[in-house]
Amino acid sequence: MDDALIWLGAAAASTFVAALALTWLVRALAYRFGLVAPTRDDRWHKRPTALLGGIGIFVAFMVGCLLFLPDVPRVGAVLLGGTLLFGAGLWDDLRPMRPYVKLIIQVCAAALIVYLGLSLPWTDQDVLNNAITIFWLVGITNALNLLDxxxxxxxxxxxxxxxxxxxxFIVSGQINEAVIPVMLAGAVLGFLIFNRHPATIFMGDAGSMFLGVTLGSAALLSDYGRSRSLAAVLFTPVLILLIPIVDTALVAISRKSTGRSISQGGLDHASHRLVAMGLTEGRAVVTLYLLAAVSGVMALAVGALDQGLIWLIVPTFILGIVGFAFFLGQVVVHDEVQASVVDSRMMRVLSDLRGKRRIFEVLLDIALITLAYYGAYVLRYDGGIPQGQAELLGRTLPIVLIVEVVLLTLGGVYRTVWRYVGIGELVILGRSVAAGGLASAVVVILANPDIVVSRSVFVLQALLLVLLIGGSRLSYRVLRVMFERQRGPTADSTPVLIYGAGDGGELVVREILNNPGHRYSPIGFVDDDGRKTGKAIHGFRIFDSQEIPELMRRHGVTEILISTGQVSEGKLEALRSLGIRPRRVSIEFE
Incomplete structure (x- = not known):
């Protein structure tokens, strides 16, 4: 194994060095001959940038194949498909093709790969597997293309x-196959030296289409977990490439809802929405890196976990990523503000659906009820659900879904504005879930008098459901607060202190955070109660009133918001004498 790892390391190093040198050369030639991407309103870069970086990636990878690639069955399909789409992408970079022409070429390349023996073994029908594989390869190719x-x-x-x-590959003992992604990683890393922010060269369609089809087809070579479970066969390739898939879905829905072509460029990707939420470009990219890394770890876990746990954990994780994408989808970006409104009825419906969070909540809860019910059986029977109980689960799931969705509705869960979730909303959720669990248990037991129905399943299901639904709702508030903090103050925001670290002060800082239009940047709280000094509210520290002069000097504070009516006029005069302007904040009823 040590020799194999050294060999793989040498392969990665060779493609890295080759890509580094080739990308440097291609960049110089691109600038020399004017092969650059000009700035455009629908593109992110702010200055003309060299194109054709994909040449460095492709040639370096092929050099590595000549030096290190052993005789691997069906690897020719990967190389041929990658070469075909590299050529098509290079032509498109030099002389742009119509989107439908690129799609036809992608379908032909995918069909050729399938013809040469690679397919996703998701069903026992070869024809269906081949059709799914073609869709998979075309989808991943475009996902990487859009992700660029x-x-x-x-x-x-x-x-x-x-x-x-x-x-x-390595875990499955497929050392020879492992050299393909290893060399690909080395080649891309060599290119990435020049493509990191601020990029001096882009990979173009030649690079993104080559990477997409090569990753998508190389995944078909893997035997990882196939001998253990169907779940590994289904989830491993999807998890490895989950972030490009979800980003593509987000862009497709976003553009369809505003009447734009999916192939049209734009600033409505997940990365752009993260920047719109307040992250810097670097942090937005790193955030997506981290999500991709977690997804990759999940893919590795699939081959080691029991199948029962896989079907519980992986769908929950995927739902979490989809929920995060839905959260980002609500961020209004420049493209959507500028998009023309299409008058067709379908476009109006799609646009209207974007605002209907309740529809998403109901669909999400249906998925969570299913996961909680299945998870309860997995926990009750330690991962090995007996055949009879598995059949009972499948037969009674529709009943549980109907009963619990109805009781969640009657309990007021879908009338709650979860943006302002508090203890009262969680009580409503817990009460509704408990009622749903009890009603489901009664109905299932009465409907199956001849079968032993485990009562503890419904207790476990209720506990899991509270965690899943509560977590899904709370996560939106947590994400919103996190990104509001990341956004930070605007250039014209006024640094301000809040006098009074009580209920009124908490209300004031929450109002400032929720409404950037106030143009205030909270520095912290000031309170005369020494017991509060050093503590924090919503992450803002509470200072002693004696520290006001130092805070004014350090942060340039010129205003202080008075959130309590217990501050005397004498105290206000003392504040004015320090050179700070006190402003009372109050709620009035007329």
Whole structure:
């Protein structure tokens, strides 16, 4: 194994060095001959940037194949498909093709790969498997292509996916196959040196289409977990490439809802929405890197976990990523503000659906009820659900879904504004879930008098459901607060202190955070109660009133918001004498 790892390391190093040198050369030639991407309103880069970086990636990878690639069955399909789409992408970079022409070429390349023997073994029907595989390859190719929307993003995600894929090969004993993603990672890393922010060269369609089809087809070589479970066969390739898939879905829905073509460029990707939420470009890219890395770890876990746990954990994780994408989908970006409104009825319906969070909540809860019910059986029977109980689970799931969705509705869960979730809302949720669990148990037991129904399943299901639904709702508030903090003050925001670290002060700081239009940047609280000094409210520290002069000097504070009516006029005069302007904040009823 040590010799194999050294060999793999040498392969990665060779493609890295080759890509480093080739990308440097291609960049120089691109600038010399004017082969650059000009700035445009629908593109992220702010200055003309060299194109054709994909040449460095492709040639370096092929050099590595000549030097290190052993005789691997069906590897020719991977190389041929990658070469075909590299050529098509290079032509498109030099002389742009119509989107439908690129799609036809992608379908032909995918069909050729399938013809040469690679397919996803998801069903026992070869024809269906082949159709799914063609859709998979075309989808992943376009996903990587669309993901190439911010400096270093597509390259970094490709490296993470390649490393995860290489580990699955190594764990499965497929050392020869592992050299493919290893060399790919090395080649992309060499290119990424020049593509990180601020990028001086782009990979172009030649690089993104090559990477997409190569990653998608290389995943078909893996035997990881196939001997253990169907879940590993289904989930491993999807998890490795989950972030490009979800980003593509987000963009497709976003553009359809505003009447734009999916192939049209734009600033509506997950990365752009993260920046709109307040992250810097670098942090937005790193955030997506981290999500891709976690997804890769999940892919590795699939081969080691019991099948029962896989079907519980992986769908929950995927739902979490989809929920995060839905959260980002509500962020209004420049493209959507500028998009023309299409008058067709379908476009109006799609646009209207974007605002109907309740529809998403109900669909999400249906999935969570299913997961909780299944998870309760997994926990009750330690992962090995007996055949009879598995049949009972499948037969009674529709009953449980109907009963619990109805009781969640009657209990007021879907009338709650979860943006302002508090203890009262959680009580409503707990009460509704408990009622649903009790009613489900009664109905299932009465409907199956001849079968032993475990009562503890419904207790476990209720506990899991509270955690899942409560977590899903709370996560939106947590994410919103996190990104509001990341956004930070605007250039014209006024640094301000809040006098009074009580209920009124908490209300004031929450109002400032929720409404940037106030143009205030809270520095912290000031309170005369020494017992509160050093503590924090919503992350803002509570200072002693004696520290006001130092805070004014350090942060340039010129205003202090008075949140309590217990501050005397004498105290206000003392504040004015310090050179700070006190402003009373109050709620009035007329």
């Amino acid at each position: 929307n911010m400096d270093g993003l597509a390259g970094g995600i490709a490296i993470i996916a390649s490393v995860a894929m290489a580990i699955t």
